[in-house]
Amino acid sequence: MKGVVYDFKPDRWLAAHVAGRHIPALYDGPLSCLSLRTMPSKPLPGPKWVRLRPLLSGVCGSDLATITTHASPVLSAFTAFPIVLGHEMVAEVLEVGPAVQRVAVGQRIVVQPFFGCEVREIVPPCLPCSQGYPALCQNAAEGRLAPGMLLGFCPDEPGGWSDESVCHESQCYLVPDELSLEQAVLIEPLAVGLHAVLLHPPHSSDKVLVIGGGMIAFAVLAALAWLNTGASVVHSFWEPFQADLSRQFGAQFQAIRENSDELIERVGGRSYRPRFGPSVSVGGYDIVVDCVGSSASMGTAIRTVRPQGTVVLVGAAAHLPGVDWTFVWNREIQLLGALAYGPEANYGHLHTFEATMRYLKSSLLPVEKLITHRMPLHDYRTAIRANLNRNQYHAIKTVFDFSIQHA
Template sequence: MIKETTKQDESTRLKSTMKAAVLTEIRNIELQQREIPTPKADEVLIRVQAVGLCGSDVHYYEHGKIGNFIVEKPIILGHEVSGDIVKVGENVTDLKIGQRVSIEPGATCGECFHCQEGRYNLCPHVEFLATPPYDGAFCEYIAMRADLVFPIPDSMSYETAALIEPFSVGVHAVSRGKLQSGETVVIMGMGPIGLVTVAAAKMAGAKMIIGVDLEQTRLDVAKEMGATHTINLRKENLEEKVREYTNGFGLDLAIETAGNQNAVQGTIASVRRGGRVTIVGMSPQDEVPMSISNIVDKEIDIMGVFRYHHTYPKAIEMLANKEIDIEKIITNQYTLADTAEAFEKAIHDKTNTLKIMIYPN
């Protein structure tokens, strides 16, 4: 059952269908009519306002799979979401119609070992938006479990609220890397995840933040996100510049976000003895050669990062203070009807494209 409707959700009550951008086969997205979902007792219905286009969305669009996750039937992509609550399930007491919200896209079981341990990002039963077989948010309305829906301040835009999801990856990467105020960090790859990780490192109090990439335009944005130094690998040598910037000592922490074999190897070379490495990016090669002698001799701690946990309240608070304008990573904006064009833009213009934002309503 659903709570009594008000004027605020009257338009939803009168409509039964919505528009959705549906991936029907590889590199083919169709605008279709779908039934507006009915929220369960513990869910809310959200009118979607902004959705970020993620690299994983592009991978499903272009290849039809990521690892063991295979698109076997038409799917709605998109998991970086913000919007407005328009209906509330009968058991939901801490949310209300009209609230502007950011959405955590992974519904975990809450009962397995990992959920009970507090690392629910490792839950094997997670139902994650836009990960086969679960539909995502490139549509006008979605129903979400209430505990995954977080109100945002009136001063926060829908765009920033949608970017809470990728920013959470950066927050978790910095946390896994145990970055302390006053420490030094290098971040490999200045794509959207690398850039928001720069912002997270800045807010964590890092003294030196080095952004590394092949594209100068991305390095320029990295400076706006909080990087103190940059290294352009087309012109500069990573190890030489790290020695120069750290007086030969090396860095406390290296974070790899590029999903690149050379970047993984660069993290090992960049950190000091006793340093730490955090790997976020997923390399196309399942196995990447690394210098075991370097890892052992320098006694390096290496950590993997898978999504995030318990980041949303903190991330919303961090971005609400406007210390860093996270929206500087947004380079393109499209309507829902132009979703297919947005995907093609992401594929064919990687140099000039960072984060694409899509507006279903």
Template sequence: MKAITWQGINRLGVERVDDPSILNAGDAIVRVTATVTCGSDLHLIGGYVPGMRAGDVLGHEFAGEIVEVGPGVTRRRVGERVVVTSFLGCGRCWYCRTEQYSLCDNSNPHPGLGEGLWGASTGGCFGYSQITGGYAGSHAEYVRVPFADVGAFPIPDELSDEAAVFASDAVPTGWMGADQGGVQPGDVVAVWGAGGVGQMAARASLLLGAARVIVIDRLPERLQQVREVIGAETIDYGTTEVLAELRERTGGRGPDVSIEAVGMEAHSFRPDYLYDQVKVQLRLQTDRPTAVREAVLATRKGGTVFVLGVFGGVVDKFPLGAVMNKALTIRSGQVMGQRYIPMLLDRMAAGEIPTEHLVTHRLSLDDGPRGYELFKTKGEGCVRAVFRP
């Protein structure tokens, strides 16, 4: 079959790879009908996440049709149209039973890599390096889905594959940030990043009752989507000083909840951005935490910061003093999709969570390298590129 593969730092290829097959009783084979670029893929492509091997198939956000199931699959059937969560959960370990699926003890066959970096391994994830299990990703014609009864969900008839594909990752990730960030009715919420995840975090915050949601970015097409489709306020960090603007809009107090939806390659016009760039190039730190620093400093005393963006290693100049002295709560995590996706699909089908506007480019697998170049550079106003195998 055809697939988009990682060939080295900043090099992608489109090549023929082996078709997937049933390996375990709980597996399903899904024919991919829509798979989408994600900002966290850029960390892989740029070489910021360890454990990538030449020929690894990329992609972790996808929808498709089940074409084969293993003998242990009881809840899913051949012919079903499904969306599949990006992080795998076995459904049986302590973490899965407490709905912390991305921390699953049994879905990552390479736990030693995560234990060496972080003290413990995460669950497995499609197309996200050997550190999360080395699973083949979704930018292909077919994909093997382990634990299919736990991680694959039927798509309501009201939703197209193109709309439903974001229920795989962007929608539940954004919802998790708002939910576990503790957004309450009447809160003021600030979201750093107006990509797919940031927009979904903003929409989730509004649906959870936030009185005001303010999204921070610099790209006009994304900020326009936030205002016109999501219904939130915006700040262009290229034209104003974010901390001062947030204080002004919140009567000097700051947001109740701040959600960072940018990750390890944050951009800024502030001096600490140049500092981070130099440190990363010299391999003295791995990630650029500009948006996290800003969120910590902006959040009101006693407030909460939720880190949704992907980080892989170590950072410098983290304002721990602000966290302690302002009595902030810091939370984060990879998406626990199984916990949220059924509810979110119902909300999407009811029209409460719009997603199709995120698709700005529709491409074939053959156009994979071009799609990621547009996505990385934000060329042609690219917000998300969807590949249709």
């Protein structure tokens, strides 16, 4: 089998960390931690495991954060190397272990990538797993697998950037025939957005600000459109090429390169001048969803949310130097972190994947347009460059298309 492997080597990691921004080959070239390798395919890890042939496999911001060394060291306790990356995948079932009951060879599935206690065969399961949230599992460094929170970040199981992958049967969701492969490969990131919105659903009178122009921001817009709450949605992003899709995904107002004051004036706020530093505003949005996770986006979120409003952090923030937290306490802002899917308390306890598939079957949102780039696996360096230079490439979601490779 062939897969794109990330193998942590301290000297290479350090070179990428120090100079990768200027020499991107340190992220993905011959002297980087990343390479395309041919490996022997291993026996299934257990009787409840399934071997997969990925059909389409997505590139996620968390993959990029690993490659560009921006992932926080706090997560390194739950990660081991080398890993075959890739956790957004639609695949065909190639082989099933003897105890597999829920899926059969030839079926088309999407993978819920997180490894919870069930996958690690830990009994009794931890509290989040017992509630259906393996993404929040407390045992990601325990049990029979190497440390790793999810498929594509665990050395024992190759992820989806590979012509062969595996997962536990409990991670498989059958793809309905009505859905295209393109819709199916987007189920995982779309479910991330839907979960973030369902954690704190807006009321019809609410004003919501969505910050970001990447896949997760569009997933949040899709969720707001699907849930049809009646809330008014302002979408703040940086690159003009994102404007068209923003409208198609239901954002009523596009705020391109607007600063906090301009964003807050849109909802009737007022600006004041402090003794020094940038101006400050009062008023603001009921909910701000930060899909970027940078110092700038978090700063904007804190400055534009109303007193006692809610900031939802979906972007994979790590260290955020220079963020002024004053308004969090001074305006009693609720800060809510959002990671991933599970049975949704605000959606009849239906699993986020099921809810996402239900919407994909019935809604007219053009989610396939979010796939801006598709390429064979051996072009993985181009995929990474497209994501490092999203404005130049007009990239939102890049997927590896294994039919191109096999052609």
